[in-house]
Amino acid sequence: MNGxxxxxxxxxxxxxxxxxxxxxxxxxxxDKAARSAAKPAYSPYxxxxxxxxxxxxxxxLHTSFSFDAGAFGARLTPRDAYRFARGEEIxxxxxxKAKLSRPLDFLVVADHSDNMGFFPDLxxxxxxxxxxxxxxxxxxxxxSGKGAEAAIEIIVAFSQGKFPKALIYAPGTSAxxxxxxxxxxxxxxxxxxxxxxxxIGYEWTSNTGxxxxxxxxxxxxxxxxxxxxEPFTTFPPAGSDNPVDLWxxxxxxxxxxxxxxxxxxxxxxxxxxxxxxxxxxFGKKLDRQYVETRARWERLYEVTQTKGDxxxxxxxxxxxxxxxxxxxxxxxxxxxxxxxxDMLEFEYARSALKNGLRLEAQLGTNPYKxxxxxxxxxxxxxxAMEEENFFGKTTPQEPSAERMTKTFFANAKxxxxxxxxxxxxxxxxxxxxxxxxxxxxxxxxxxxxxxATTGPRMVVRFFGGWDFERSDANNRLPAAIGYTKGVPMGxxxxxxxxxxxxxxxxxxxxxxxxxxxxxxxxxxxxxDKSGAVQEKVHDVVWANADTRKPGAxxxxxxxxxTVDLANATWTNTIGAPELIMTWTDPDFDPALRAFxxxxxxxxxxxxxxxxxxxxxxxxxxxxxxxxxxxxxxxSPIWYSPAK
Amino acid sequence: MTRVVPKLKALLREPMVQFxxxxxxxxxxFQWGGPPAGEPGRIVxxxxxxxxxxxxxxxxxxxxxxxxxxxxxIDDHVREEIAAREARRLGLDRDDTLIRRRLRQKLEFLVExxxxxxxxxxxxxxxxxxxxxxxxxxxxxxAFRHVLVSRARRGxxxxxxxxxxxxxxxALGPGADLSGLGDPxxxxxxxxxxxxxxxxxxxxxETFADRVLGLPPGRWAGPVESxxxxxxxxxxxxxxxxxPALDAVREQVVxxxxxxxxxxxxxxxxxRLLERHLVIVERPIPPRAARAATR
Numbered sequence: 001m002n003g004x005x006x007x008x009x010x011x012x013x014x015x016x017x018x019x020x021x022x023x024x025x026x027x028x029x030x031d032k033a034a035r036s037a038a039k040p041a042y043s044p045y046x047x048x049x050x051x052x053x054x055x056x057x058x059x060x061l062h063t064s065f066s067f068d069a070g071a072f073g074a075r076l077t078p079r080d081a082y083r084f085a086r087g088e089e090i091x092x093x094x095x096x097k098a099k100l101s102r103p104l105d106f107l108v109v110a111d112h113s114d115n116m117g118f119f120p121d122l123x124x125x126x127x128x129x130x131x132x133x134x135x136x137x138x139x140x141x142x143x144s145g146k147g148a149e150a151a152i153e154i155i156v157a158f159s160q161g162k163f164p165k166a167l168i169y170a171p172g173t174s175a176x177x178x179x180x181x182x183x184x185x186x187x188x189x190x191x192x193x194x195x196x197x198x199x200i201g202y203e204w205t206s207n208t209g210x211x212x213x214x215x216x217x218x219x220x221x222x223x224x225x226x227x228x229x230e231p232f233t234t235f236p237p238a239g240s241d242n243p244v245d246l247w248x249x250x251x252x253x254x255x256x257x258x259x260x261x262x263x264x265x266x267x268x269x270x271x272x273x274x275x276x277x278x279x280x281x282f283g284k285k286l287d288r289q290y291v292e293t294r295a296r297w298e299r300l301y302e303v304t305q306t307k308g309d310x311x312x313x314x315x316x317x318x319x320x321x322x323x324x325x326x327x328x329x330x331x332x333x334x335x336x337x338x339x340x341x342d343m344l345e346f347e348y349a350r351s352a353l354k355n356g357l358r359l360e361a362q363l364g365t366n367p368y369k370x371x372x373x374x375x376x377x378x379x380x381x382x383x384a385m386e387e388e389n390f391f392g393k394t395t396p397q398e399p400s401a402e403r404m405t406k407t408f409f410a411n412a413k414x415x416x417x418x419x420x421x422x423x424x425x426x427x428x429x430x431x432x433x434x435x436x437x438x439x440x441x442x443x444x445x446x447x448x449x450x451x452a453t454t455g456p457r458m459v460v461r462f463f464g465g466w467d468f469e470r471s472d473a474n475n476r477l478p479a480a481i482g483y484t485k486g487v488p489m490g491x492x493x494x495x496x497x498x499x500x501x502x503x504x505x506x507x508x509x510x511x512x513x514x515x516x517x518x519x520x521x522x523x524x525x526x527x528d529k530s531g532a533v534q535e536k537v538h539d540v541v542w543a544n545a546d547t548r549k550p551g552a553x554x555x556x557x558x559x560x561x562t563v564d565l566a567n568a569t570w571t572n573t574i575g576a577p578e579l580i581m582t583w584t585d586p587d588f589d590p591a592l593r594a595f596x597x598x599x600x601x602x603x604x605x606x607x608x609x610x611x612x613x614x615x616x617x618x619x620x621x622x623x624x625x626x627x628x629x630x631x632x633x634x635s636p637i638w639y640s641p642a643k
Numbered sequence: 644m645t646r647v648v649p650k651l652k653a654l655l656r657e658p659m660v661q662f663x664x665x666x667x668x669x670x671x672x673f674q675w676g677g678p679p680a681g682e683p684g685r686i687v688x689x690x691x692x693x694x695x696x697x698x699x700x701x702x703x704x705x706x707x708x709x710x711x712x713x714x715x716x717i718d719d720h721v722r723e724e725i726a727a728r729e730a731r732r733l734g735l736d737r738d739d740t741l742i743r744r745r746l747r748q749k750l751e752f753l754v755e756x757x758x759x760x761x762x763x764x765x766x767x768x769x770x771x772x773x774x775x776x777x778x779x780x781x782x783x784x785x786a787f788r789h790v791l792v793s794r795a796r797r798g799x800x801x802x803x804x805x806x807x808x809x810x811x812x813x814a815l816g817p818g819a820d821l822s823g824l825g826d827p828x829x830x831x832x833x834x835x836x837x838x839x840x841x842x843x844x845x846x847x848x849e850t851f852a853d854r855v856l857g858l859p860p861g862r863w864a865g866p867v868e869s870x871x872x873x874x875x876x877x878x879x880x881x882x883x884x885x886x887p888a889l890d891a892v893r894e895q896v897v898x899x900x901x902x903x904x905x906x907x908x909x910x911x912x913x914x915r916l917l918e919r920h921l922v923i924v925e926r927p928i929p930p931r932a933a934r935a936a937t938r
Contacts, residue, residue, distance in 0.1 A: 052832050053846050070744045079902065102844060182752065189898040195841075230703040237708065237715040238700045252705035457845075459830045478829050509830035512848035512870040516795070577795050577871050578828045 050479055054430040055441060056457050057106035058085065058383035059264060060203070060216050060302060060375035064093075065111040065179045069379035073395035076381025078109040078186035085383050086196050094398040098382055098391055101513060104428070105436055106197035107383060109183060110216045113202045113231035114239070180231055188223040193437045202231040204263075206241040210334035212270040213243060216302070216375075217250070220442040221259025228257045242282045244290070247297045262446060266302035266377065268352070269310050270333040273343030276352035276368055278359060286367075291359055294367035300445055303349045303452045303633055304374040304427040306385075306393040311599075311633055312350040315341060320537050321555070322601065325628070326424045326454075335409055335416035353636060354525040354533035357593040360640075361527065371448025371490045371635030372597070374427025374455075383428075385455045387628075388568075390425035390608035397423060401616040404609050404624065421624045425608040426454040430632070432488065448490025451598075451634040456511040462489040462598040464637035466496070468503035468582045478507050478580060489597070490635035495642035501588035502639055506540060507580035508600040508632070516575025517543060518559040518601040518629060522583055525636075526594035537599075540583045543576035561604040563627050568606040568614040575603035590641055597636040601629050686724055688717055696720060754912045755905045763900045769889050771900050778899065779892050782839040783884040785856055787876050788817075789833060793826035794872040805866035805873045812863040812875055819863075828871060837880055847871075856881070 062069040063081050075093040076084075084090050087103030184200055191198040199218050206213040219226045232249040233239030240246070243265075250261050268275030280286060303310045308328030317323040331338045345351050349372065356368030376385050380398060384391035392398045397408075403420055410417040432449040433440040444450060451460050461478055465486025475481045482488065482505050493502055506520050519542035525535045539556040542548060550556050562571045585596070610626045612618060620626065696716045700708045708716060736742050763771075772779060790812065792805040812819055821833055831846065844852035851869040858864045858878045866873035889896065 052830075053842065064748065067741065067745070070748065071741050102849060103841065105845075189894075192895070228702075229705065230699065232703060235719075237712040237719075238703050249704065256705045459846075461830065473829075475829065476827070476833075507830055509828060510870070512846065512851075514870070572795070575795075577793065578830060580829050 050483060051432065051434060052479075053459060054432050054451075055105035055197075055436055056428050056430055056453075057104050057108070057197070057441075058375050058378075058385075059108040059199075059201070059218060059373060059429050060110050060266065060305065060377045061085075061107060061381070061383050062111055062203075062377070062379040063109055063381040065109075065183060066203075066379060067112060067114070069111075069381070069394070072379055074380055075395075078111070078183050078381075079189065081109050081381040081383070082107060082186060082190035082196075082198055084381065086190070092382060092391060092398050093380060093395040094400070096399065098384060098389075100384060101386055101389060103196070104383060106199060106431075106441055108199045108201040108216065108218055109186065110201045110203040110218075111179065111183060112205045113180075114205060114233045114235065178230075181227065184223040184226050191438065195436065197436055197438055197441055199438055199441065200226045204232050204234065204246050206234050206243065206246075207333060208234075208241045210332040210336040211272045211274050212267045212333040213241065213265070213274060214267060215243065215246060215263040215265045215298070217246075217261055217263050218442065218445070219257075219259050219261055220438060221257060222438070225257040225259040229253050244282065244284075244293070247293045250297050260442065260446070261297075262299050262442070263297050264300045264302050264373065264375075265298060266305055266375070267307050267310065267333070268301075268347040268349070269308050269313075269328050270331075271347055272332040272337055272339065273346045276346045276355060278346065278355050286359070286363065288363050288365070291363045291365040291367035295365050295369055298367075298370060299448055300373050300450060300635075301349055301352075301370040302375050302377075302429075303372045304424070304454050305377045306424050306426060307377060308422075308424060309426065309454070310347070310349050312348050313344050315344050316348055316351050317535065317537075322537075322599070322629070322631070325631070326426065326625075328418065328422065330418065331411070331414055331416035335411035335418065336414055338414045338416055349633075350523065350525060350535060351533075353595050353597075354527070354535060357525070357527045357595065358531065358533060360593060361531075366638075369638060371445070371450045372452045372633045373429035373431075373445075373450050374452035374633075375429055376427065385425050385427060387425045387455060387606060387608045387630075388611050390611075393423045399612070399615075401612075401618050404612050404618060405621055419621065419624075421609050421621060424454070428453050428455060428457070430457070430460070448635040449488050451489060451632050453632045454628075454630045456514040456602060456630045456632075458511050458514065458517070458600060458602070458632055459509040460489075460598065460600055460632050460634055461505070461507045462634040462637070463487065463505045464491065464493050464502055464596060464639075465505075466494070466500045466503060468505045468584075470582055472505050473507075473580045473582050478505060481505065487637060489637060491637050493637060493639045496588075496590040496639070501585045502596070502637075503582060503584045504540075504596060504598075504637070505580075505582050506598045507578070508598075509578045510572075510575075510602070515570060515602040515605045515630070516572045516577055517579050518575055518603050519543065519556060520579050520581065521599045521601070522596050523599055524585065524587075524594060524596050526592050528592065529589075536587070538583065540598075541579045541581035543579065543603075544574060559603050561627070563604050563606055563610075565606065565610050565626055566614070568610045570603070570605050572603075593641065594639045595636040596639075598632075598634040600632040602631065604629050686721060688720060692720070693717065750912075751909055754908050763897060765889065768893065768896045768900060771903075772886075772889055772892070772896050775899070776886050779895065780884045780886050782841050783856055784837045784839050784880075784882045785835075785843060785878060786837040786880040787835050787855060787858075787878045788821065789835075789867075789874045789876045790821055790825035791828060791831070791833075791869075791871055792866070792873050792875075793828075796826050797872075801873050802866060805875060809863055809865055809875050812877070817861060817863075817877055817879070825875075826872070831871065837882070840884070 061081055063076050063078050064070045064074045065078060073093055080090055084098065084100065085104045085107040087100055089097055089099040092098045183202070187198040187200045190196065200223065201216055201218040204215050204217060217231070232246055234241045246263065250263065253261055265275060277286060281290065309326040312320060312323045313327060313329060314324045329339055352368040356366040359368070360366035376383050377393065378384070378391070379394045380391055382391045392403060397403050397420060406420045408418045408420045408423065430451045430453055431441050431444045433444040461482060463482030463486040467485050472478070472481050486505065487493065504522060506522065508517055508520055510517050520540050522538045522540050523535065524538065525533065528534050539550065542556050543559060548557055548559070560574050562573055564570070604627050607626055607628045609620055609624050613620050697707060697713065700712065700716060730736060790808060792801050792808060794801050797804050808825060827833055835843065840852050840856060843855065847869045851867055851874070854867045855876055855878060858876060860878040860881055863875055863877045865875040867876050
């Protein structure tokens with residue numbers, strides 16, 4: 001990572017190579033340069049080293065430590081998951097070999113907290129425990145190969161109330177070894193600062209009535225800190241299914257451990273209207289405390305993953321021809337209750353971002369001011385989300401001739417059926433961290449300098465400010481100009497200057513082994529004068545612009561396709577390897593709250609179902625989606641009117 | 644019958660018989676329903692169990708439970724105990740995939756952990772490091788300049804254009820001014836400082852990284868292929884991948900040595916258990932063989 005940093009300070013004290021910058025700054029003479037070097041810079045990013053590439057990872061992976069993953073047949077442990085993510089070849093639970101095209105930069109093994117519970121410990125030879133005669137005897141049994149017998153004795157003693165007091169109370173030791181401790185140990189073992197980051201975390205799996213309110217919780221700190229607490233579960237009275245209680249746990253944990261934590265919700269599409277409430281939650285009216293607390297702890301949202309894409313929905317965004325992508329909109333998580341239209345508004349990210357602006361006006365804080373990431377939610381221990389290398393969501397969905405023709409789950413009473421082919425090979429989190437460490441990655445997540453991808457590793461930059469000009473798109477270092485003149489994705493625009501509209505600099509570079517890009521769009525959401533939420537999708541820059549002009553409806557025509565489904569191939573003869581542009585909001589009203597985020601689309605490529613059809617010679621079921629346009633969604637940049 | 648009964652009674656009074664009967668009884672009891680917590684029909688929530696519930700709650704919530712919360716925990720514990728007993732009595736724990744897999748996991752945890760106690764010696768660590776150099780070798784670093792000739796822009800002419808550009812660049816030398824040359828991409832730096840191989844691969848692709856690492860420094864070379872087109876590359880600096888000393892990678896080597904031990908222990912446990920059992924696998928006779936057998 002070190003070599004790819006570019007010292008911003010050096011570029012500002014101009015040298016001969018920086019022809020483009022000198023052009024923008026006008027004529028520079030020695031005195032001017034001396035004066036600007038002497039003054040402290042206005043922009044907070046001056047002098048800051050910034051990375052040239054984002055870090056790619058998965059914040060939501062399950063292993064055999066999750067009850068449901070194990071039930072499905074997953075045999076891989078957190079250690080196996082880290083080895084795979086680092087780029088090693090391993091044996092998947094289905095017995096076949098698996099390897100990523102290239103390593104990921106970070107991983108969070110986030111197994112379900114409810115199943116990480118207690119069971120009698122294997123005494124690790126700690127002196128306090130050995131001082132107790134029973135403890136000593138068990139220790140010796142274990143170390144002479146009689147561990148199983150010792151365990152039974154321990155269980156019996158415990159259930160008969162004969163467990164030695166000393167062994168429960170020994171300070172600094174937990175008499176109960178749990179999957180949580182093993183999870184922490186695995187993360188510590190594979191965390192390799194500067195090369196690969198293993199963040200500690202778990203999934204809080206609130207699921208009452210089958211309505212998904214899951215959050216992944218991630219620690220900034222190390223194993224010693226995380227080991228001071230137990231993950232929050234959903235069983236009362238210790239646990240709860242209410243996010244408000246999870247936030248209380250987070251506050252207490254941060255206090256107790258000295259480690260910051262954050263929570264990332266996902267699958268609003270399976271919450272049946274409960275994920276992004278605007279009036280009441282769990283029987284309590286939304287109030288200042290709710291919105292402030294939510295905003296404090298939930299800085300990101302996992303907008304795309306194997307159980308569907310959650311950016312927006314055709315019903316909510318009828319003018320967005322890309323909103324129908326990988327939709328899971330039939331019901332809740334277990335299919336027990338079917339979806340009704342009125343639920344949708346409270347389930348999708350774009351809608352929540354809009355409603356958040358309204359709630360800010362109402363209650364003083366925007367509870368839905370979240371950045372965006374993607375992750376897998378794979379229950380296989382394998383963060384394998386590339387279309388041509390997709391290892392499924394569950395072990396029965398690992399590559400096989402049967403995996404695209406079976407039913408995933410069906411609830412006849414509710415009329416909800418989800419087929420295996422509907423599972424998405426998606427996604428990953430891209431983080432603009434200053435280095436590959438826990439702290440830097442966590443901090444980038446906290447400031448929302450992240451974006452979601454549906455699998456490919458395109459490089460995306462998005463900056464907002466008041467002074468970007470067309471010539472900035474020709475700059476040799478868009479990030480340098482971006483950080484100097486504006487704020488990056490996830491940031492907040494400074495108050496409007498008289499007569500000015502927000503300007504943006506957006507750039508995307510294709511995945512080095514991936515498909516060309518179709519276009520970059522900027523999605524604007526705002527609250528209008530009457531207090532109603534609005535949205536508009538703008539095509540900002542697109543490939544093959546000489547032959548593609550916006551039509552009568554203002555829309556840029558489709559980029560076309562080079563996909564050969566029978567052979568599961570495509571060619572980069574359409575689209576462009578890189579797109580970059582500046583854009584100014586043509587409809588800006590400084591009195592109205594707004595957000596802007598960038599959406600980058602690739603040219604069409606085969607979906608995992610097409611690779612399967614070719615490799616296994618299987619005929620897909622009628623209606624199976626066989627190709628797709630992969631995409632990235634950046635975290636928004638927000639604008640608030642001056643108070 | 645009358646003469647048998649006194650004899651039976653005498654027998655039953657024998658301590659040895661009583662002992663054997665008790666043992667058999669316990670054996671049957673344990674086989675049947677697992678260790679009972681108190682007499683059947685009686686549930687005791689002991690002080691240490693209450694302590695355990697309290698400790699668990701406190702570790703999760705960072706505060707002890709209130710009276711009513713503790714009451715709730717105890718109630719739930721009792722219900723769980725009753726339900727678990729009843730479920731076992733009904734044989735619900737048999738043939739339950741989830742329970743079996745969880746039991747297997749717990750057993751494997753126990754056995755795996757045995758390996759945690761003795762730290763590997765330096766000699767053992769060094770031997771592992773020597774035997775697995777590729778797993779620990781540090782990435783080589785490379786610094787380079789490059790000019791891209793875009794396939795998207797030039798199509799089939801890209802190679803020829805690249806060759807021509809190579810000639811010009813060679814003439815201009817290592818310090819050539821690159822502005823205006825080729826088809827630069829804004830998000831791909833054209834001057835790359837000393838960087839580990841994996842970061843070059845992440846940005847340019849694996850094949851590009853491998854090729855560049857093989858180029859002799861100090862002169863323009865190419866064309867080198869990437870997903871973006873063909874590049875002319877000048878390597879300015881290179882440091883070879885080196886095998887680190889044990890101290891630099893001690894943690895990772897310990898991890899791998901303990902990991903191998905863990906796997907060995909697990910395998911040994913399965914072998915030990917297998918030795919105690921006779922395994923009979925009933926396989927259906929394939930139709931062809933069955934027909935042959937009846938001829």
